[in-house]
Amino acid sequence: MAIVKCAIDLGIADALHKNGGSMSLTELASSLKCPPSSLYRVMRFLAHRKIFKLSQTSQSTLIFAETPLSRRLLSQGKNSMAAFIQLECSPVMLAPWLCLNNRVQEKGVSAFDAANGEDVWSYASNNIAHSKLINDAMACDARVVVPRIIKEWPNLFDGVSTVVDVGGGDGTASSMLVEGFPWIQGINFDLPHVASEGLPCERVQHVGGNMFESIPKADVAFIMWVLHDWGDDECIQILKNCKEAIAKDKGKVIIVESVIEEDAKDKFEDARLMLDMVMLAHTTNGKERTFKEWSCLLNKAGFGHFDVNPIEAVQSVIVAYP
């Protein structure tokens, strides 16, 4: 991952993209203002990992070209994951990996706490630059996942007028939802220091608060990549508050999270299991959950039934009905 961050910091994907998609090693080195020898070693490794493509002309000139994967490293654009990689490679997020034993041995202190002295959300509220890194990283994921939800489940918000996005970050997901489902109004709900930095959007209202206390009322609650940050008891509390917030007649809670399949063969399972390790490193009690664990959690939170709707992503869309 650190080599990928190095590629982002150097602007390699951007340079190739601006040049029509490919460049010789000499051109790339001159454009990035670095000596060809070290750059070649980095590019040889990243080409081996299929992040860039390496070829040779008949005159033995080395040519590097972009790939669908390298376009995820562009600094801008709807498919860019650069901010996500910058977050995961920040010293604050890397340090807990070196204290992972604390969490595994259940020593009473999480890996994140052991490394940074407080839990991830307190740290973010006390360090606004880190909070922005988190928000930008989450927005990257939202830009990839929300369009897939809109495309693959176009009836998800039929008959719904208002949606509250619980732990919605900077409101990227809400603004995409109101655009994709133009009949809904959105409430982007997050901690006050996050909501106050919400992106302006005509049909989205940013509201600050604490989801463990209460959640603004709406027909439907949408909650993406939040429950995996928390342990079961905390999730039950959040889900009960979601249940309180939604309409009694047409209410539902739309949970966008991974569903781990113990013997899954799909291409996302490796990423789901890796994310579970990320939860181990970065949260106090968070985890990715199996179908059975989701079922147990939703049952305890008072939801009578639920459906799991797959999308072309690491996450599925779990729709829970009171």
Ligand SMILES: C[S@@+](CC[C@H](N)C(=O)[O-])C[C@H]1O[C@@H](n2cnc3c(N)ncnc32)[C@H](O)[C@@H]1O
């Ligand atoms: C992993 S991020 C997910 C952001 C967004 N849902 C997305 O997927 O792009 C978790 C979010 O939960 C928010 N959060 C943490 N504790 C919260 C609380 N007590 N009340 C409301 N939001 C909270 C964080 O500020 C953060 O924006």
